[in-house]
Amino acid sequence: MVVESTRFSDEYEFEVSVVMPCLNEEQTVGICIRKAKETMEKLGIHGEVVISDNGSTDRSVELSEELGARVVHQPEKGYGNAYIKGLAEARGKFIVMADSDDSYDLTDLERFIKPLRDGYDMVMGSRLKGEIKPGAMKGLHRLGNPFLSGFMNLVYRTGMSDAHCGMRAFTKQALQKMHLRTAGMEFASEMVIKAAKAKLKMTEIPITLHPDGRNRPPHLNTFRDGWRHLRFILMYSPKHLFGYFGTVLFLAGAALFATYLFDRTGILEGFLGAMMTLTGWMINRFGFYGRAHQFTLAFPDWDLPLQRHFKRFHLERSLIMGVLRFIVGIILLIGAFSVPAEFFERIILLGSLVTLFGLLTVFDAFLTRILQFEGLK
Numbered sequence: 001m002v003v004e005s006t007r008f009s010d011e012y013e014f015e016v017s018v019v020m021p022c023l024n025e026e027q028t029v030g031i032c033i034r035k036a037k038e039t040m041e042k043l044g045i046h047g048e049v050v051i052s053d054n055g056s057t058d059r060s061v062e063l064s065e066e067l068g069a070r071v072v073h074q075p076e077k078g079y080g081n082a083y084i085k086g087l088a089e090a091r092g093k094f095i096v097m098a099d100s101d102d103s104y105d106l107t108d109l110e111r112f113i114k115p116l117r118d119g120y121d122m123v124m125g126s127r128l129k130g131e132i133k134p135g136a137m138k139g140l141h142r143l144g145n146p147f148l149s150g151f152m153n154l155v156y157r158t159g160m161s162d163a164h165c166g167m168r169a170f171t172k173q174a175l176q177k178m179h180l181r182t183a184g185m186e187f188a189s190e191m192v193i194k195a196a197k198a199k200l201k202m203t204e205i206p207i208t209l210h211p212d213g214r215n216r217p218p219h220l221n222t223f224r225d226g227w228r229h230l231r232f233i234l235m236y237s238p239k240h241l242f243g244y245f246g247t248v249l250f251l252a253g254a255a256l257f258a259t260y261l262f263d264r265t266g267i268l269e270g271f272l273g274a275m276m277t278l279t280g281w282m283i284n285r286f287g288f289y290g291r292a293h294q295f296t297l298a299f300p301d302w303d304l305p306l307q308r309h310f311k312r313f314h315l316e317r318s319l320i321m322g323v324l325r326f327i328v329g330i331i332l333l334i335g336a337f338s339v340p341a342e343f344f345e346r347i348i349l350l351g352s353l354v355t356l357f358g359l360l361t362v363f364d365a366f367l368t369r370i371l372q373f374e375g376l377k
Helices: 029-043 060-066 079-089 109-117 139-156 172-178 187-197 222-235 238-261 267-294 304-312 315-338 341-371
Strands: 014-022 047-053 070-073 092-097 122-132 168-171 202-209
Touching (some): 014 060, 014 109, 029 060, 029 109, 079 187, 092 172, 109 168, 122 139, 139 222, 187 222, 267 304
Parallel strands (some): 014 047, 014 092, 047 070, 122 202
Antiparallel strands (some): 122 168
């Protein structure tokens, strides 16, 4: 039982807050609350259990309150929304989050709390390094979770083997540094990515995943929520989504166009090369705009190359470069009518490409100036 007569510290009312989202979990939420409270009492932890209800129509809320949990209500639907509300209301120095379906062992709190006491900012459970009981995870999830975690590590270098495990712990200060926002299941990915972005000190521990205690299907939708995770991983890294593909397309197009200019290929290859070059450059710039749009002083060291670029950027210089390209392109187009016939097509195509680059450079300069970071001007 939580002792209410004393505060844990001047800043935090409790040492530990166990936070669980809930949507019609009357079969299991009571089991989870009992396990969490009894474990904290056994360990001598001054703690609380917070249930973030997401619109339950069964007896989940009533049961939770009867068992001494503090229930907060989140009318906006979604796994992430439920957690954002529950975590914001948590009053503990350390926060442990877990599902309320009894699939995670809430008697195992000590292994999550000890690393936080020792100075870690975040502790991730790893089902993949631990044990998955028969029937606890679908076959597709056994394939999808390692794939998504591996892809996330490739893009963000988080070092977590099971980035979508639902049981994890972190300090209240770490939570405030992550600035979590997503509404759905991609919340799990967002937390790990932003923990890496905030340079939090993270570790992971092997845990056991049990079959959940419900007699109905889970809220998780394999394909819909898997796609939500994948698209978030991609969209949160414009460099990977746009930059690499755009660069490869630009270089391949430039090489193909060069073979046309040197009369190694025909007009079709030349036109295709010009289109690839221009399109690759534009896709690359889309990645740049995306990176600039994502910039926030909440993560000041996340994209230092981008910040250095904006410190050097000067609108008028870029406009002059665009105008010069445009003029060179026009000169080539006009000059094409004065060269021998065998060079006419190549000069016309080259002039058209350079002219378009000039126009795009002018408008790109204005958009870059619009996106230029405050304080770096």
